[in-house]
Each structure stands twice: as C-alpha cells, then as structure tokens.
Amino acid sequence: MSTEYTVVIPTAGRDNLAALLRALDDGAGPRPAEVIVADDRPDGGPLALPELRLPVRQVRSGGRGPAAARNTGWRAARTEWIAFLDDDVLTPPDWPRRLAxxxxxxxxxxxxxVARLVVPVPEGRRPTDDERATLGLTGARWITADMAYRRIALLEAGGFDERFPRAFREDADLALRVRHAGYRIAEGTRTTxxxxxxxxxxASLRRQRGNADNAxxxxxxxxxxxxxxxxGPGRLGxxxxxxxxxxGALGLLAARRWRAATALGGLWTGLTGQFALRRILPGPRTPREIGRMLVTSALIxxxxxxxxxxxxxxxxxxxxVLFDRDDTLIEDVPYLGDPEKVRPRRGAAEALHRLxxxxxxxGVVSNQSGIARGYLTPGAVRAVNARVDELLGPFQTWQVCPHGDADGCGCRKPRxxxxLRAAEQLGVEPARCVVIGDTGADVAAxxxxxxHGILVPTARTLPGEVERARREAHVAADLTEATELARGLL
Incomplete structure (x- = not known):
C-alpha cells in the first residue's frame, strides 16, 4: 500500500523552479497526489510553469516569507504526508521511490x-565563505529544503511560525515544537x-539579519x-x-584619552583580525575573497x-489568546468525533480575524475526556480539530487533555x-495570555x-460560575465582546 503525499514548494519565482518540477515529473516511483506551488511574490500574475503530467496547483501567500508560504501550501493539501521542497533544490530520478x-x-x-542534502562545490579549490555557509546545511538536523511532515503534526504544532520572516530558523523551531509534543523525527535515505x-x-553581512531570528x-x-x-554556542558574545x-575606543578618542583609546583600539584590531583569519584560512585565498573577508569581518x-x-x-x-473549543469556538456536540458535525459559533471567525x-x-486548549471514557479515539479528536482549523484557523498551538476526572492529571482544566503547555510552545509568558471559555473550569485554569480569564456564558454555564467570574476574572456577552476585552488586557 503506497503512502499518499503532496509536494509543497514555496517560491519567489526563482529560475530553478521549472527544473525542479520537471525532475519531479520524470521521477520514478509513487507520484504525489499533487504539487502545490506556494507563490510568495507580493504581486503579479500566475507563474509560468512548464507543461507536466503531474497535477500542479498554484496558491498565493502574499509575500509574507517562506514560513507563510509553506503554511499556505500545506493547509491547501489533503494527504497524510506533506513533502516540502525548496525551489532551488534538485531531486534525483529515484526521489519519489526513496521518499515512499x-x-x-x-x-x-x-x-x-528529513532527507540528506548534498551540496556540490567546485573541485580543485577550497570553498568560498558563501559556499561554506551552504555546506553547513548538510550538518543541520531539520532542514525543510527536503523534509516531509505528517499533516496532523503540522496541525497540532500550528505549522511554521510566521514571525520568522526569512528562510532561517523557522524549520528548526517547528521541529523543536513537534518533538516537544512527543513526536519523533526520522532520518530518511533519500538525497537532494x-x-x-x-x-x-x-552577502555575509546581510546574513547577520538572522540574529533577529535567534532572539x-x-x-x-x-x-x-x-x-x-x-x-555550537555562536559568536554573539x-x-x-x-x-x-x-x-569605547571611539568614545575615548573623542575625550582625548589617548592611551586608553589605543588599548581598546588594539583589542578591537586583535579581535577583528582573529575573526578575519578564521574566515580566510579555510577559503580559496584569492585577492577578492581576502578583501571581502577583511572588510566584512570589520562590519559583521x-x-x-x-x-x-x-x-x-x-x-x-x-x-x-487561547480558546476553549466546544461551545466557545464551535457548537457543542457531546463527544464530537465526526468532522462533518463541526459548526462554528456565531461571530467566531470575525473575532479570530480581529485578533x-x-x-x-x-491557540486552543480543550478537555476531551471522551478519549479516556472510550467514546472517542485520539484520531477522531484530531480529525475534528483539523476541521475546526480548516474553518477557523490557523491556530499556532493545539493542546488537548485526553484524561478523565479521576485520572489526576495536571492538564485537565481547571488545572x-x-x-502552561500552550504558553511554553508559543514562547509567551502566561501573564501575557488570555483564556476564553464557556465554563468556570476555563477561567480557573x-x-x-x-x-487572564474571560467567561463567555452559554446555556450550559452554571450561574455560580458566572458570578465567580464576575468577581475574579471577566465576563463577556459573546465572542465579539470577549475579543475586545482580550485586546485591552494584552
């Protein structure tokens, strides 16, 4: 039985895209259900793509960066597996078979x-600084230049964090979050x-923008x-x-403290020279490369x-802002396990759009005791969550408690x-979170x-829960009002 997969290629229209699509079209092995090209150009008409036997679909992500392009692509896919390829890679003829x-x-x-990356460099000379930077990808753990994810894992992790605006760190961040959720990442045998x-x-100076992503x-x-x-530890220190x-040397020069300025100037010269030497020695040592290293080592x-x-x-x-699921985002159906029965509550889409x-x-934080009681399977809950995400997403985190009252877990609301798990996964202090739900357990959690807690009462909310929320938290008439309250609290 073959494994169904979709190929997602984020692109800004680089020339290699056509060659990659042709390589996929000619590849031997199980063919993808479709290839989704996520066009991240800010404007312009459809990309001119070659004629292929493979089904190819173009989607637009609006120039928001590769993380947003990948999210747009995988959310449009319907297969269990999503294979991400960068638009500048080239797959070998047996890539589909090796992926399967x-x-x-x-x-x-x-x-x-994750695949193994091969970076060819010219023979007969040492690699340049730029080439060494690319060679570093071969030793990185989780590079989405060629990496396949289960769609459900992407859903539960919230996909790629679009706060990473460039092709840097967004893949490692996702992998860490997925592993933190209890999943493993396998090393494949395919090469790209x-x-x-x-x-x-x-170019090396512009790469320093990645330090903002490191923050x-x-x-x-x-x-x-x-x-x-x-x-390793990096060189920021x-x-x-x-x-x-x-x-300091410049400040001391301005104050005419010559001796101290000379000392600090010597320290700067020594550190800069050492940095330049570390970059020059592994390279080709041509006049142009040496000149580049000297100048950029001072600027970096x-x-x-x-x-x-x-x-x-x-x-x-x-x-x-973290939401309860049932009777908050969607209409309550006891032990809901059928995605076709998902119905968003009135105003939910608009409230989420404003936030x-x-x-x-x-994010979503949801008790699902039906799993512990045997009324639901984890797969059924995931299918319902996927439908909610399709109708109201994207959400950056999904946190589900599968336990019952008697299990004594620390995750079931009101605990x-x-x-706390959602805040940790998002990198947000709990004090900067608002929880919106329809029961006292949501506010207590x-x-x-x-x-912060905001109660949006429904017909199932007990009067005592409403009174307590009025004293100790906040009460809103509906999701629209809750959204405005949340915006004020944050």
Missing part, C-alpha cells in the same frame, strides 16, 4: 522524515542536491536552544566584545549586535497544564496558570 520508502511503515509517533550559494561582496528562538525555546538543535571595544560584529537587539525588542513581550490582525498568537 522513507515514509512507509513509520510509527504514528514519527512526525517527519542543494546548490552552493554564490553571493555578492556583502525569537531564545524567547521560545530558552537559552539552551542552540544545543537542542545541535549547534565575541561580536559584542568587539563592538564594545570599537565604541556591529551588524550582528544591531540585528540581535532589534530582534530582542521586537519579540520582548508577545501575547496569545490575528493585531498580531496575537492563537493549569494545558494553558487561566487563574492557576497566571493568565
């Missing part, structure tokens, strides 16, 4: 399969060729995030010392510090576990986690 072999028989706790970069004189990684995954993705030495430390500071400011206080426009992260 990699995916077939994987346990349900395996969320993804990724071309070596050939940037201009200041978001630290916010979401803690100080040890580099170790968790298999990287040394860059900060180099930048401080330069700034302050640029790295500036971008990191910008990222820290941008991501210093993110906020999130997304404000930049708030959204705080679901709220928020209070226990240190979050």
């Amino acid at each position: 072999d990699d995916l077939t028989g994987l346990d349900e706790d395996v969320a993804a399969s 060729t990724h071309p070596a970069a050939d940037g201009d004189f200041l 978001l990684m630290r916010r979401k995954h803690g100080r040890a995030w580099r170790q968790r993705i298999g990287e 040394t860059h900060a010392l180099t930048t401080a030495a330069a700034a 430390p302050p640029a790295a510090c500036l971008h990191r500071a910008r990222g820290e400011l941008r991501h210093r206080r993110p906020s999130a 997304r426009a404000d930049g708030a992260l959204l 705080p576990g679901l709220v 928020a209070a226990a986690a240190g979050a």
Whole structure:
C-alpha cells in the first residue's frame, strides 16, 4: 500500500523552479497526489510553469516569507504526508521511490522524515565563505529544503511560525515544537542536491539579519536552544566584545584619552583580525575573497549586535489568546468525533480575524475526556480539530487533555497544564495570555496558570460560575465582546 503525499514548494519565482518540477515529473516511483506551488511574490500574475503530467496547483501567500508560504501550501493539501521542497533544490530520478520508502511503515509517533542534502562545490579549490555557509546545511538536523511532515503534526504544532520572516530558523523551531509534543523525527535515505550559494561582496553581512531570528528562538525555546538543535554556542558574545571595544575606543578618542583609546583600539584590531583569519584560512585565498573577508569581518560584529537587539525588542513581550473549543469556538456536540458535525459559533471567525490582525498568537486548549471514557479515539479528536482549523484557523498551538476526572492529571482544566503547555510552545509568558471559555473550569485554569480569564456564558454555564467570574476574572456577552476585552488586557 503506497503512502499518499503532496509536494509543497514555496517560491519567489526563482529560475530553478521549472527544473525542479520537471525532475519531479520524470521521477520514478509513487507520484504525489499533487504539487502545490506556494507563490510568495507580493504581486503579479500566475507563474509560468512548464507543461507536466503531474497535477500542479498554484496558491498565493502574499509575500509574507517562506514560513507563510509553506503554511499556505500545506493547509491547501489533503494527504497524510506533506513533502516540502525548496525551489532551488534538485531531486534525483529515484526521489519519489526513496521518499515512499522513507515514509512507509513509520510509527504514528514519527512526525517527519528529513532527507540528506548534498551540496556540490567546485573541485580543485577550497570553498568560498558563501559556499561554506551552504555546506553547513548538510550538518543541520531539520532542514525543510527536503523534509516531509505528517499533516496532523503540522496541525497540532500550528505549522511554521510566521514571525520568522526569512528562510532561517523557522524549520528548526517547528521541529523543536513537534518533538516537544512527543513526536519523533526520522532520518530518511533519500538525497537532494542543494546548490552552493554564490553571493555578492556583502552577502555575509546581510546574513547577520538572522540574529533577529535567534532572539525569537531564545524567547521560545530558552537559552539552551542552540544545543537542542545541535549547534555550537555562536559568536554573539565575541561580536559584542568587539563592538564594545570599537565604541569605547571611539568614545575615548573623542575625550582625548589617548592611551586608553589605543588599548581598546588594539583589542578591537586583535579581535577583528582573529575573526578575519578564521574566515580566510579555510577559503580559496584569492585577492577578492581576502578583501571581502577583511572588510566584512570589520562590519559583521556591529551588524550582528544591531540585528540581535532589534530582534530582542521586537519579540520582548508577545501575547496569545487561547480558546476553549466546544461551545466557545464551535457548537457543542457531546463527544464530537465526526468532522462533518463541526459548526462554528456565531461571530467566531470575525473575532479570530480581529485578533490575528493585531498580531496575537492563537491557540486552543480543550478537555476531551471522551478519549479516556472510550467514546472517542485520539484520531477522531484530531480529525475534528483539523476541521475546526480548516474553518477557523490557523491556530499556532493545539493542546488537548485526553484524561478523565479521576485520572489526576495536571492538564485537565481547571488545572493549569494545558494553558502552561500552550504558553511554553508559543514562547509567551502566561501573564501575557488570555483564556476564553464557556465554563468556570476555563477561567480557573487561566487563574492557576497566571493568565487572564474571560467567561463567555452559554446555556450550559452554571450561574455560580458566572458570578465567580464576575468577581475574579471577566465576563463577556459573546465572542465579539470577549475579543475586545482580550485586546485591552494584552
């Protein structure tokens, strides 16, 4: 039995896209259900694509970056597996067969399969700085240049975090969140060729923009995030010392403190020279390359510090709104296991749209004791959640408690576990979260986690729960009012 999969290719219209599509079309093995090309150009007509036997569909993501393009692509897909390919890679003739072999028989706790990347560099000389940067991809753990994910794992993790605006860190962030949710990531046997970069004189300087994304990684995954993705400590500390030495030397020169300025200037010269030498020695050592390394080695430390500071400011206080599912976002159906019975509550879509426009992260925290009682399977709950996400999403996190009252878990509302897990996955302080639900358990879970709670009463809400919420939290007449309250609290 073959494994159904969809190929999603985010693109800004690079020339290699046509070659990649032809390679997929000519590939040997089980063919994809379709290829979805996620066009991330901000405007323009449909891309001119070659004639293929494969079914190809174009979707638009509006120039919001590769994370948003991938999200647009996988949400349009309907197969169990989504195979992401970058538009600048090239797959070998046996790629479809090798992908099918990699995916077939994987346990349900395996969320993804990652390929091995091959980066060809010219023979007969040492690689340039740009080529070495691309070669670093071959040692990275989770590169979505060729990585296949289960659609349900993408759904539960909320997909790619669109706060990562460039092709950097968004794949590692998703993998960490998926692993934190209890899934595993398998290493596949398939290989894909990724071309070596050939940037201009200041390409390495522009790469320092990624330091802003590193700030978001630290916010979401803690100080040890580099170790968790298999990287070394980085050079930001040394860059900060180099930048401080330069700034101090200039300040002392302005104050005419020559001796101290000379000392700090010497420190800056030594650190910059050491950094340049580390970059020159592994390279081809041509005059042009040496010149590039000397100039950019002086510019990179302050640029790295500036971008990191910008990222820290941008991501210093993110906020999130977490919703109960049944009788809050959708009409309540006891032990709902049929996606066809999902009906959004009045005003839900509009309320969510306003929060997304404000930049708030959204999540769902839901008790599903029907699993513990045997009325529902985890798969049925996931199918319903997928339908909710299709109608009202995207949500950046889904947190479900499968336990019953007698299980003594820490996640079943009114306990705080679901709220705390959602906040951790989103990289948001609990105090910057608002929980909106229809029962006293929702408000109590928020209070226990240190979050804000808003009760939206329904016919099932007990009068005592409403009175307590009026005293200890907030009460709204409907989701529209709850949204306005949440915006004010955050």
